[in-house]
Amino acid sequence: MNKMAGSSMGEDTIGAIQEGIRNSAARMLESGEIDVFIGYEDGTLPLRTTPVFITCPEDAERLVWSPICENSLTCYLPKFQGTVGVVVKGCDVRTLVNLILENQVSRDKVKIVGVPCKGIIDRDRVGKALGTDRIIRSAKATRRSLMLEGDGFEVEMEIQDVLAPSCEVCRYPVPVLFDVLVGNESMARDGKDPEAGYLEVAQFAELEPDARFSFFAQEIERCIQCYACRQACPLCYCPECFVDRQSPKWISRWRGLSDKILFHLGRVLHVAGRCVDCGACRRACPVGIDLRLLTKNMEKAAKDLFDYESGLDIGGVPLLATYRREDPDDFIL
Amino acid sequence: MLKMAKTDLDAFVDALVKASYVVLGPIQEGEATKFGVVGGEEIKIPRLTTRPLKELFFPQDESLLSFDRSGTPDASVDTSGVLASDGISPRVALGVRPCDARALVLLDNVFASDDYRDPYYTLRREKTVIITFACPLPGVACFCESTGGGPYDETGSDILFVEVAGSYLVKAVSEKGKGLLQEVFPPCILHEADDEDIQAAAEARARGELPANAGVPIEAAAAILGHVDAFGDSAWEEVYKKCLGCAVCTYLCPTCHCFDIGDEVTGASGERIRNWDSCMFPLFTLHASGHNPRPSRKERFRQRVMHKFNYFVENNDCMACVGCGRCVENCPVNLDIRQVLTTFARRELA
Structure with a gap:
């Protein structure tokens, strides 16, 4: 099964953010600050990552970051016991702020690892841009472009052109609340009016x-x-x-x-x-x-x-x- | 073996319609595809419809009977009207993929067995001819060959179409299929295939049946799941964790068949409704007492896996999965059943 390899993105900002997430997770787990870290790992399909629950520092290597980390991981928080570390994008942390305000998550039970977000790829848009029934066998994203390979085709797309509709109009790509911000604010896209x-x-x-x-x-x-x-x-x-x-x-x-x-x-x-x-x-x-x-x-x-x-x-x-x-x-x- | 030009597909549908068949094929509905009435417009056969074929036989909701208690102390019950309103016309389902066709044979174990014959399902089954299109390009989530099927599998089909260089080779698989071809089709659409065509089809088939999607160790997983300790295995603690508890996997599954029955009543009259239900929902097993024997997503997820790969096997000697990959492709969190099965295949239970 081909998929976007999180670790092969070179020395760009995506790689730096990924390193930051792995280091933060390993450090928090090692120090005992958290019981579990929720992040993304490679999925089983092209253009997919999948939520992962890490409990040993050594497993932090499984964590990835790229513009296909689409899930809102904060949906797992209300039912968790113990202290949790979680990766959040600009939108995700706003849901977490609400969960805290509504007494569903205790602020002192969650360690927030914020990611300055460039926006997430929308799979439907990729499919439409590519044409129906062309099967993507592997996908690879860099900061700006998305390379797709399938049976008899290789296509490169600008990530800007296939962003999720909500990301296109995102007002707060930089998390408004965090314990750790991996990378820096300049790595995020500009907030929209x-x-x-x-x-x-x-x-x-x-x-x-x-x-x-x-x-x-x-x-x-x-x-x-x-x-x-x-x-x-x-x-x-x-x-x-x-x-x-x-x-x-x-x-x-x-x-x-x-x-x-x-x-x-x-x-x-x-x-x-x-x-x-x-x-x-x-x-x-x-x-x-x-x-x-x-x-x-x-x-x-x-x-x-x-x-x-x-x-x-x-x-x-x-x-x-x-x-x-x-x-x-x-x-x- | 017969042959038809690909460009004659719409004429083929017209001929069926003229012969008074209701023709059901893939239709676009918003961004999704499903089976619906076709004819008149150009037909596009997608790689796999978003929604499964099963709903032509076991719809998401249907009325089983209607009743009226006005004027009489006892309810007067009418099932014939309900049955007559649906599925009486002879139908053809076209553009079906082999996984979906095979799924019907698995569903027959539930709805059309020697022990129990569901009149609603069986009537629709009897009235429908299944025309399957072999799969030239299995997708990345497909694992049909791991489940005993394949892109050229004929199980459950009445007629099989195999695409070869601008044509379809048309093979009558069952007597029902043979009957339809003899009854309906003028020789201007269907011709006898020659040896060259048959050779080309065999080659396409050989190319298509690569073991690419045969790598999921389902037999090994099923063997472990059949172990007495499998139910309480600690692996369940891990595999369910990211499950959101929605019903995408079960509702889009071509073999999931659990349902609920309830009455919809207005005044003194009403209808008894059967609708799909999902083991992923808490309500599925909630008792009237308030007790729920499957209190968390862990137990619910386990039920889905165990039903498909253990309980169904024990009851029917086959697993309730055809490897269509819809649950893999559409799961909002990419919880991949192939990985879950691989996890269990590697477990060692004493």
Whole structure:
């Protein structure tokens, strides 16, 4: 099985970050500061890495870093006992800030290894750029480009051209909170203006209600209710999701466009003012539903109505836990 | 052996439609592909559909019966209407890959066995002719040959298409397949293949059946999983860890077949619904008492692996996996069943 070899990236910034992660993990495990370190290791497919749980310092060599480290590892934190070290990108740490603020993770039980992020490759975009049904047998990423090899082809792509949609509009590529920052801030991409990220939802909002509904109906109809979006989301940690309740039974699993919509709207309202647009839900969806259009809209609402951006301030109060007399309420009444 | 120009595929579908068959083939739905009604538009055969073939026979949700209690003390129950509404027309599923076709034979053990015949599943099975397209280019997640199948495997197929230089060689595998070809096709589309074509197909087959995706030690893993100590083996502690607990692997699996049944009632009438369920969900085994015998993802993940490679084998003498690789490719965290099986194949249990 060919895959992107983490260790063969030469002396570029990716290699330096990878070294930094390995050294930090080994040091923290050796000193006994942490019980387990959560990072990425090489996956079994091209363009994939996979989460790994390291407990011995010697195994820190397995850790890799590259623009295909797509998973949000903070989703593992709420159920962990003991002290954990974790690799975070700019988006991931904002989910962690929220987990700490919401008392799901104790700040003193987590050692944060921050990575200045250049953005993550979107596999769907790579596939589209390449053309369907051309099978990638191996992939290799450097800081700027992605080399793909398959049966009878070799293609080089600019990483800029195949970035995940959420990375393209990322406002905080440098982690806002960390115990260790591997590399330095100049290794990250530049943060974007928030308006850039809201362009798509703003345009969508201009459509007629019927057009918006039919677009969503078409998207949501395809949902197979596997709940990968919920499971991959670092902020969906409810011990029992409302859709899993039997008494009362909130949703049916029968031909239910309205039931599917209820789940997605319920979820998106539940992450309102909390979602940081890490893109985990969109990536996890096996049928490619564009869930970000919903979550981004809530993010925009939090910004427009309350001038609130989620996951930035460890000393702050979650948006939905505050009330000010001057808060706008015309959207409710 | 017959032969057809690749460019005649749409004409082939038209001929089926004209003969009153419902033709089901790969269709695009957003960014995913699945089996749906085709005809009229150009058909594209993807390497493998995102969603599995099984849903043509065992849909994600279906009504088993309807009932009405208004006016009578006892419910009046109607199953015939439900059965009539689906699967009565003769159907052809086309563009199927060998792994998906083989999966149907495994599902037959569950839904069409001597002990139990599920009328909904078996009716659809009986009414459907399976036309499989041999796999010229297995993907990076494929491991069909490790499970006893292969890119040219005919198991579960009624007709096999093998692509050779701009043509399909068409082989009737079953009597059902032979019957369809005789019934429907005018000789202007289908011709007799000559020796050269048959030779070319054999060569393509020899090239395609490289042991590239045969390297997963499934037999060895199944032997270990059959050991009395396998259930409590400490290896489970490690292999499940990154599992997110979603149902991508089970819902996209062509052989996973667990379901739930419940009533959807409005007023005095309603329907009894069967829908897919997943052993990855906590609700799957939650008792009414609140007790859950599979309390964490570890037990749930173990169940999935044990069911496929041990319990199913004990019950049916075959494993419930065809190596299509959908679970490998679509797992959000790249939890690869091939690695899990390799881990167990290397375990030594006393």
